Amino acid sequence: MKFQFTLNGKPVALDCEAADTLAEVLRNQLNLNGTKVSCEVQVCGACTVLVGGAPVSACTYLTYEARGKSVTTIEGLEKPDGTLHPLQQAFIDEFAFQCGYCTPGMIMSAKALLDEIPRPTRDQIIHHMDGNICRCTGYVPIVAAIERAAKVMAEESKT
């Protein structure tokens, strides 16, 4: 089945089977391995990508559903000049990961939150991020990273 969507701002045309998940196509066909797969049942959040700005679990989201839409993955956050997205920088600054396997999904979920609520409260962060599991950090530094990124982005938007 042939169709198109926008991936990290660029058009992609591809041919895939009806059963192919977005994670399979991203990782196996498009060689974008930043999207990680863990639970495969939509409960851990590791494979989170944005479709039309909303977070989805790429492990169960059929690629077909993305036709004509805009898909953003972790590979789409870094600017061409190498500048990291404020969330990426904040994750480094706050030590908000250890093994890093949950990190791309974690950052994509957090991006969806900050795109919708630029200055979330701690409770809003916890509520929004509850679908993402991290087994290493104990979550505290991730909350701190999202708060830090929100602050940086608010200051950036002022200037």
Add this chain to the structure above:
Amino acid sequence: MSAEKKTDFQVVNKSLPRRDGRVKVTGKAQYVADLKLISMFYAKVLRSPFAHAKIVSIDKSRAEAHPGVYCVVTGYDLEGLNPYYGHAVKDHPLLAIDKVRYAGEPVAAVVAVDERTAFEALEFIDVRYEELKAVFTPQEALAKDAPLLHERKFAAGALRGFEGEVTAGKGTNICQSHKIQWGDVEKAFKDAAAVVEGDYYFPMTYAYAMEPYVAVAEVNDQDVTIYSSAQHPFMVRHDLKSIFNLPVSSVRLIVPFVGGGYGSKSYTKIEPLVAACSWKAKRPVKLQLSVEEAMLTTRSDDAYTWMRTAVDANGKIIARQAKILMNTGAYAENSPLVVEKSTNRCVGPYAIPNVLIENSSLYTNTVPASSYRGFGCAQVTLPGESQIDELAAKIGKDPYEFRLANAAKPGEEFFPGMRPFDGTLKQDLETAAKAVGWGKPLAKNHGRTVACSGSDAGAYPLTSTAIRVHADGSVTIMTGSTELGQGSHTVLPQIAAEELGVPFEKVRVVSSDTAITPYDRSTGASRTTTLMGSAVMEASREAIQQMVVMAADVLKVKVEQIEIVRGGVRCGEAQLNWSEVISKFYALPDGEVIGRSYIRKSGRFSQLPVFWETAATGCEISVDEETGKITMEKLATVGDVGLAINPALAEGQDLGAATMGMGIGLFEELVYDGPQLVNGSILDYRLPRFSDLPKEVELHLVQNQDGVGPYGAKGGGEASLNSMAANIANAVERAVGVRIRQAPLTPERVWRALREKKSKMEDSLKEKERR
């Protein structure tokens, strides 16, 4: 007996950003899950539906005829290999041979052009079984009429990690027994002023490393090369060398970034199976398990503990006795060492003059148990630290003061024959108590506790490394330590940069490739900072010594005339940095110097444990009496780490460990109903999430430079897990007056205990009225 007490650090003891930061936040970090080789095929595994059954026949012809299938491998296709492996006991066949011993055991593997085809073909393999009677608990395995899981005799593995006898393979279901004893326990209990006694259960748990087990194997006529998510590539190499009967130099294990381990990726897991698939298919094969399959691969040992502890009239703990039965599942894996460690860890960190601990692990028809962060310690710290609180209550003492009065003191040989205690529990407990507001008023249904643990770290000193100093002054560390997320790629360069006086940014790490990096026994037991860190420190110094000789040659002076300065050497007016020394030595701006070091059980590492892994934790919880639900109001961790090479990383380890401990204390538990694991998926196995994080968290480090590692460092990252379940049980007792001797303390268990307490109170009221 610390290495040295340096304090004027340039690079060490600073929270420098992680070296793997940029690749991990951009999705560029490569894990084995991301790896593809040219001509690579994919394997999928057929698993046993029965807990214990004879394999009558396997017909794989239909599966092999399925389009896209290259071959099907079974336990009957392994002629030419030594199919049984195990570092402790060689009891584990890489695929079931003649019989299956647990539901979920690999019986066959399909190798096909892609994963989906391999998966489809699984249903075309026809296996006929003849079911056998099965046992699921240690008590059932010990029964007189219990079926025997392992009929064949087998040898102890070469790398078992302890010097005692191996019990397994001697015609019973006992996998391993261990006993420690000193003093006169019977007399002490007779003379005691107060005794507490109880039965406790610590559950089976699942580590859930988010990257499930994955390996790619390429086996040809001469060599075995495996890319794996293994924590201990050199130990896996040893198993593979035995299976394929090859010299060490022909087996290569490569481990890139690992997506979480927590002990669950210690030792050999799926590597023999994927290697056998590649050997049969004569091409690279990748096998990636699902999380559900990972849950059928390794779990922690659950433990049934009877324990009693006695105190004298002065409030001094005088005796402890325990009998422990652990459930090791179908194969020994690392359980023989877990048994030894859990036996030892019943004692610490208290100085108890009369001790008797008897412990056995039993084979059962369940998923094999192995290492899990702090192995053996959490299992016995639930009873141990529960009884400290129970005893304090019984004699009317404050449990925190009671701990302070009995905790092992610095330098005290509280465990006969072992290294004297190298921690500072008084300071650890004081810090934890202060952090949770000890003594301050509490709201209704709130409870506040502190607890501690000190375990004989399993870190065995056998480590080597090479430090390459390049002609431009940059440095490459060759290390067999695996980056699991704990931060070895950051901490090791900090140590090398400190020693060599070069910028941290110029030090890079190559890790865990057994063909390239020198031998390191394992990445576990919190050993990397202490042992590999020491190796890096010594190799850096050895490189400096070589460069001093080179500088003397270059400057045409005697070696004694060369003075070492930070980042280089001086001789009179002449000063050379390392880059200049190497470039002038080779007369080209290229070339290198290789510093080496070999660490073994000698010198400051001659006495075990290499360090006591010590921490205190504190918490405040509240209990909803209507539902039994526990809320973590506050959590404090205190890591007694000697010196934190990178404090932010050390604190991160403590919080991660405490969170895992909290998960076990509150809701994590693998549940068997007969032969089947009933919650063997992440949908059903409840893990800590964002919404479970404590309302307040305080992280503290105690840094007295009292370890044998670099600058007085010692290991951390396990100890804050160990006391958490006991902490929660103790806090519930203090909040609502019920004592629960089982983890996890689920809402249902708390609610039932509250209901039982209420009905007992009502009964006694009625009794009074009747009188």
